[in-house]
Amino acid sequence: MEFKNSSLNKFEYELMEKLILIDKNNYNEEGKILFNLQISGGLDSMCLLNAFAKILNFKLFKPKNQFIFIAQHFNHKKRGVESDEDAAFVIKNCLNLGIPIYQELYVNKFNEKENFQDFARNWRKKCATELCLQLRKDLNCKKYFIVTAHHARDHVETVLMHLIRGCSLNGLLGIQEFDNQKIFYRPFFNMEYEKIVKYGNQENIKYRQDSSNLTDDYDRNYIRNQILPHFKRIKDSYEKSFCTMSNHVSEYLQNFPNKIDLSKSGNSILTDKMSYSEVYDLLLLKNKEIFKILTKNVIQNILHEMELMKKSNFSQKEIMLAQGWIVHLVKGNNNIEIDVYQKKTIK
Structure with missing residues (x-):
């Protein structure tokens, strides 16, 4: 895939530095590292896809390990034609960028008594892990990462949901760069959402709008649509404040057992x-x-x-x-x- 601009901008360069650090931390001898990009078709995940593709094709990006990028899309079949159009959009863009794409279809009926978002999240994690384990075996990869586009606003939403439900200090950690097993990787975890929007505009990135995100049917949507605008009114950089707070909690939890x-x-x-x-x-x-x-x-x-x-x-x-x-x-x-x-x- 040939990009109009062969050089990287600041957004992409910062992401490349993170990938170089991963390469350094996972190098004992040359091997393959699989990156499974979770692409929904929304703005944040399409920015992730575009940035990773540009880095992969950047001539000065020469990791010691062999990096393999793939994408995975989940069609929950929840929004009928709109869900299918999302899938077609993601598949087309991945093929244009030269990124192999795997689509997961949910064909069973959802249990209406269950929390749909929790169920769907667990289903996606299960499918993503199973695909990585299979590809690690088929491609002889020594390590794999499941990469999501969660950002600082997602982090704020998560912390608030934990607080409302009554959490321990651990719940204030919110979304971290890696999970405890160092499998799920979130390179945008501390990045303000507006920075992603700015990158998307600069790169003229096309994306899909999930209509269900515009409603307040789910707790996370209600927090995003109704509560966070008040936070921004009080302090424009509230996302940074939440990330700073979580960093302090993380440092405290790391040192607490020793006290x-x-x-x-x-x-x-x-x-x-x-x-x-x-x-x-x-x-x-x-x-x-x-x-x-x-x-x-x-x-x-x-x-x-x-x-x-x-x-x-x-x-x-x-x-x-x-x-x-x-x-x-x-x-x-x-x-x-x-x-x-x-x-x-x-x-």
């Missing part, structure tokens, strides 16, 4: 006279990594289960928490002992 006083008594006895802070400290003493998912609701649930256990004939009980954490209660003669551990997940 725990492990010289405290190793007592494992849980009593109904304990305050929330005492239960919190006790859980941290058992395993300091659990702080990432501890909230007032979690501790309240543990105390509630303890009360139920006292009145039952059960001598042991396991309480399942987020991220594979398990609280194990054992009833003795006049007390209840507590232990915590994290169940290892198979990837």
